[in-house]
Amino acid sequence: MEKFSYVNATSLEQVTALLSDSGWGEVMLIAGGTDLLAELKEYVETPKTLINLKTLPGMDAIEADASGLKIGALATVADIARHPTIQQHYTVLAQAAGSVATPQIRNVGTLGGNLCQRPRCWYYRDENTHCLKKGGDICYAVDGLSKYHAILGGDPVYIVHPSDLAPALIALGASLKIVGPEGEKTMSLEEFFTLPAANPFRENVLEPNEIVVEVQVPPAKPNSKSFYLKAREKGAPDFALASVAAVFEMDGKTCKSASVVLGGVAPAPWRSKEAEAALTGKMVDDTVSKQAGADAVKDAQPLNDNAYKVTLTQNLISRAAMMATS
Amino acid sequence: MASWGEASESRLIGKRIPRLSGRDKVTGKAKYTFDINRPGMLYGRILRSEIAHANVVGVDLSEAEALPGVKAVIQIVEVGNKIRYQGQEIAAVAAETDDIAKDAIRLIHVDLEELPHVVTEADAMAEDAPQIRDDWAGNQSNPNVREEGDLEGGFAQAAVEVEATYHAPVQTHVCLETHGNVAEWEDEQNLTVWASTQGVFGVRNDLAGSFNLPANQVRVITEHMGGGFGSKFGPGVEGRRVAELARITGRPVKLMLTRKAEHLVAGNRPSMTQHVRAGATGDGRLIAYDMKGHGTGGISSGAGFQAPYVYDVPNLRTERVNVAVNVGNQRAMRAPGHPQGAFAMDSLMDELAEKLGMNPLEFRRINDPSEVRQAQYTLGAQEIGWHRRNSVPGAGTGVKKRGMGVGSGQWGGGGGRGTQARVTINSDGTVEAVTGTQDIGTGIRTAIAIIVAEEFGLAPTDIMVTVGDSGPGLPSGGSGGSQTTASVAPVIKTAAAAAKQKLFERIAPQLNAPVGDLRVGNRTIYVVSDRTKTIKWELATGQLGMDSISEGGEWDEELRQGGVAGTQFAEVEVDTEIGEVRVIKIVAVQDCGLAINRLTTESQINGGVIMGLGQALLEERLMDALTGRMLNANLEDYKVPGTFEIPEIKSIVFDTHRKVTGIGEPPCIPTPGAIANAVYNAIGVRVRELPITPDKILTALAEKKA
Numbered sequence A: 001m002e003k004f005s006y007v008n009a010t011s012l013e014q015v016t017a018l019l020s021d022s023g024w025g026e027v028m029l030i031a032g033g034t035d036l037l038a039e040l041k042e043y044v045e046t047p048k049t050l051i052n053l054k055t056l057p058g059m060d061a062i063e064a065d066a067s068g069l070k071i072g073a074l075a076t077v078a079d080i081a082r083h084p085t086i087q088q089h090y091t092v093l094a095q096a097a098g099s100v101a102t103p104q105i106r107n108v109g110t111l112g113g114n115l116c117q118r119p120r121c122w123y124y125r126d127e128n129t130h131c132l133k134k135g136g137d138i139c140y141a142v143d144g145l146s147k148y149h150a151i152l153g154g155d156p157v158y159i160v161h162p163s164d165l166a167p168a169l170i171a172l173g174a175s176l177k178i179v180g181p182e183g184e185k186t187m188s189l190e191e192f193f194t195l196p197a198a199n200p201f202r203e204n205v206l207e208p209n210e211i212v213v214e215v216q217v218p219p220a221k222p223n224s225k226s227f228y229l230k231a232r233e234k235g236a237p238d239f240a241l242a243s244v245a246a247v248f249e250m251d252g253k254t255c256k257s258a259s260v261v262l263g264g265v266a267p268a269p270w271r272s273k274e275a276e277a278a279l280t281g282k283m284v285d286d287t288v289s290k291q292a293g294a295d296a297v298k299d300a301q302p303l304n305d306n307a308y309k310v311t312l313t314q315n316l317i318s319r320a321a322m323m324a325t326s
Numbered sequence B: 001m002a003s004w005g006e007a008s009e010s011r012l013i014g015k016r017i018p019r020l021s022g023r024d025k026v027t028g029k030a031k032y033t034f035d036i037n038r039p040g041m042l043y044g045r046i047l048r049s050e051i052a053h054a055n056v057v058g059v060d061l062s063e064a065e066a067l068p069g070v071k072a073v074i075q076i077v078e079v080g081n082k083i084r085y086q087g088q089e090i091a092a093v094a095a096e097t098d099d100i101a102k103d104a105i106r107l108i109h110v111d112l113e114e115l116p117h118v119v120t121e122a123d124a125m126a127e128d129a130p131q132i133r134d135d136w137a138g139n140q141s142n143p144n145v146r147e148e149g150d151l152e153g154g155f156a157q158a159a160v161e162v163e164a165t166y167h168a169p170v171q172t173h174v175c176l177e178t179h180g181n182v183a184e185w186e187d188e189q190n191l192t193v194w195a196s197t198q199g200v201f202g203v204r205n206d207l208a209g210s211f212n213l214p215a216n217q218v219r220v221i222t223e224h225m226g227g228g229f230g231s232k233f234g235p236g237v238e239g240r241r242v243a244e245l246a247r248i249t250g251r252p253v254k255l256m257l258t259r260k261a262e263h264l265v266a267g268n269r270p271s272m273t274q275h276v277r278a279g280a281t282g283d284g285r286l287i288a289y290d291m292k293g294h295g296t297g298g299i300s301s302g303a304g305f306q307a308p309y310v311y312d313v314p315n316l317r318t319e320r321v322n323v324a325v326n327v328g329n330q331r332a333m334r335a336p337g338h339p340q341g342a343f344a345m346d347s348l349m350d351e352l353a354e355k356l357g358m359n360p361l362e363f364r365r366i367n368d369p370s371e372v373r374q375a376q377y378t379l380g381a382q383e384i385g386w387h388r389r390n391s392v393p394g395a396g397t398g399v400k401k402r403g404m405g406v407g408s409g410q411w412g413g414g415g416g417r418g419t420q421a422r423v424t425i426n427s428d429g430t431v432e433a434v435t436g437t438q439d440i441g442t443g444i445r446t447a448i449a450i451i452v453a454e455e456f457g458l459a460p461t462d463i464m465v466t467v468g469d470s471g472p473g474l475p476s477g478g479s480g481g482s483q484t485t486a487s488v489a490p491v492i493k494t495a496a497a498a499a500k501q502k503l504f505e506r507i508a509p510q511l512n513a514p515v516g517d518l519r520v521g522n523r524t525i526y527v528v529s530d531r532t533k534t535i536k537w538e539l540a541t542g543q544l545g546m547d548s549i550s551e552g553g554e555w556d557e558e559l560r561q562g563g564v565a566g567t568q569f570a571e572v573e574v575d576t577e578i579g580e581v582r583v584i585k586i587v588a589v590q591d592c593g594l595a596i597n598r599l600t601t602e603s604q605i606n607g608g609v610i611m612g613l614g615q616a617l618l619e620e621r622l623m624d625a626l627t628g629r630m631l632n633a634n635l636e637d638y639k640v641p642g643t644f645e646i647p648e649i650k651s652i653v654f655d656t657h658r659k660v661t662g663i664g665e666p667p668c669i670p671t672p673g674a675i676a677n678a679v680y681n682a683i684g685v686r687v688r689e690l691p692i693t694p695d696k697i698l699t700a701l702a703e704k705k706a
């Protein structure tokens, strides 16, 4: 990696002041470093300054009460996975956290880093390949090897968003607290992520001088059931070939409301309005769940090597729906 | 005539004895080459080409040389040379720290004139492909054709025929300890190298030649080794260059390959594509086999594979070519040519059996000439519960479907001459065994201790074993071809026997008995005809004083034998909705002659099965046609089995005879075929390309439905 100076964060004001005006890449935030270090070592990022967020006090707390959940950006993935309330009432989130990487990485990787992590695309991670996402002319995945790439929302950049926590949190209706030089703002996590058509270079709307500080999750609805299903080639560590975060409000076998968010198939966590519509208000059975899966992928546009993801996603959705009935 | 004696007479040989270095390894105390740090040591790094095919137009080292902390920079390619694959060495540096070395190689400016590359076999074989080797017409070698019997006559007798194409991609070795060395010159004439190698003497001789030194002035040490699988014989470019860097700087230098370089240049298992047409008679005899195939070993050749394999075919024609691509060269990899050949052959056997309406095991019994495997089929089938398999493939109900399959393999492993060993009895009662073989993880250190301890009535932990050092000047061959134990064991055994004989000769007069009547056991030498005459081991050896006994060993044909057979049964569960294949159980029945140490033999089988499972389900080198670069030169996207993938493995050491045979390689051979057949049995659709990943399962199932 290139040389950089290293600053321990003392306050959010200090952090945003250090970040301001530098644009992307000059000054960077580091939390657990499980994603960023690999980028530094591969010279994909070459910041001049790193700000260590881990020294910010209190930002790793997880609070659970009647008003819902508040998770600090520095809470580790392991903290989330083993939190008893999350396990019990926000199962999809605990399951998603438990599916991340390996115990070692979960122990140091943070929530903020998980949401802001960069693409795993093998062209992107190769210093020598200057693809569209890095300001080059073409997306190499289009004619190249695209087994792990997007089937939905791709054009013109076919990365998939790698986060497992994001789909789960979006399915739970989470919002995000961000602090910038002008102060604090809260937005829905769903709107935080963007598609390449809007901005091929970034995966979210965070500005270079902003920092994610907290995720808030509304209280779990009674009678809700939630699941995180993640398909992968290998037990661990492995990113999702496709994943489904699903939260259902059930009345017996009838689905009163459904929240279905996909991971591993699009450049951003992908809410499937089609699957939700196909399930909401229905008695869920084999036919209905299959229909939900089929509807979810009807607009899929696979590349050369990833058509299998269409079937896979479809099957994961119907499996999740059927699980809600039992 | 020398022999290993009967099983009933053995106290240690053939028992399950924990590896002597086990504790050191799991506690991190064991020193691998990576762990060697010498006083004043510098760090070496190699600059490699990221371009797959190019002319070298210029190399400028000056900026790197000027970087503070850089002690030496050497150029490896010359202007006018050709770069022929990604990863090819351009220059090397030695610096005070690894970080400086890493910075320094980025300051070397290389001017390359890019040439059109081909990195996939499809591109290389295309009509208008750029030619990348000067010595071949096109990118394919001359076909190698073999003909036996009467092919058309054979097909005329066939009641059923199968025509299919099987493919196995390039796999890399993924040695957990990457290739590398620490080199240190004592003076201008004496070089010591700590090497991560499978052959300390091979490395010694190569380096002695490179630096024009008498061989005994180069000492190579490999105390522990983190995996080689056939890729770690010579010192390689990195070994010769690190010695050069150490010589120039007058300081020790460590240079280990990066994980990326390990994938790119440290060898790989060639790919295999075979298009086969085969026929069997109505009564189940394989009668005709026609195969046209190719594979790539990178820019070199060497893409051989076994076809047909194991089973008898009287009438055949095979034709194969090597395809050259701008990618790093192949090297021997655990049973070269066998696992991929076995996968294709065992898949084909099942396809033929199905057309005949025959149980695939029955069909094998008819065509398999090996008596050992015939017996193994029975044992393995019992262990896995073969009767439980789907008689109609894909017949199971539900989303998760189970199936079973079988695969076979064979290997040599008989060892050979070329090992020298010495067994020493010291006056304090300690016993040393020294030989120049190396323990590459297979447990030869422990095997040597067992053999010597058996001879002296001691415990394996009583024996001080020195291997992995060329210093004592007792050569042994490289650990390849599953030859180590069979090559070393006879020599150790005869050395120990000779030393014992010498000790008995000294002690016999005191015991007033003929030498031939002396025995040793339980740390006591006694007279077999009069058990009251005894002398404690330490008392006996104490009389040696400065005059310790030290005897060499001799090669003895009678103590070893080549040729092993193996068969494996797999049970898998396939999730038909998400395409995941989970291996439930592997039964591996492996003949290995006399297992010196049953425990490490079982470990070896377990390891082979896991490696075979990786080939079956996960591993594939992915080359990008456009950029000419490997896309998964890491351990994230090049996936090897982890704990979640490892099934119940029932390793059965199948006793055949009491002569030593090696089995380092063969246990990985039958696994991919057994798993592929089990997948078919589970879902009723055949995947003819490895690795069998979810995308292939889902695509195959979709095609079946359509």
Ligand SMILES: Cc1cc2nc3c(=O)[nH]c(=O)nc-3n(C[C@@H](O)[C@@H](O)[C@H](O)COP(=O)(O)OP(=O)(O)OC[C@H]3O[C@@H](n4cnc5c(N)ncnc54)[C@H](O)[C@@H]3O)c2cc1C
Pocket (backbone or CB within 6 Å): A028, A029, A030, A031, A032, A033, A034, A035, A036, A037, A038, A053, A073, A077, A099, A100, A101, A102, A105, A108, A109, A110, A111, A112, A113, A114, A115, A116, A117, A118, A162, A163, A164, A165, A210, A211, A212, A213, A237, A238, A239, A240, B636
């Ligand atoms: C082998 C391996 C396997 C993995 N598998 C998975 C997986 O299965 N699922 C999965 O979801 N992830 C996986 N990951 C990604 C893993 O890095 C994340 O899960 C982890 O949570 C990242 O957190 P971190 O704190 O280490 O991030 P860092 O590396 O510290 O940061 C990541 C990025 O986020 C930015 N950032 C960090 N914190 C903030 C903040 N508070 N505000 C704004 N920006 C911030 C950083 O600047 C950086 O760009 C894997 C990683 C590895 C190396």
Ligand code: SF4
Pocket (backbone or CB within 6 Å): A119, A121, A122, A123, A124, A131, A132, A133, A134, A138, A139, A140, A141, A142, A149, A156, A157, A158, A159
């Ligand atoms: S998917 Fe994105 S990151 Fe990958 S090659 Fe295309 S543009 Fe680059």
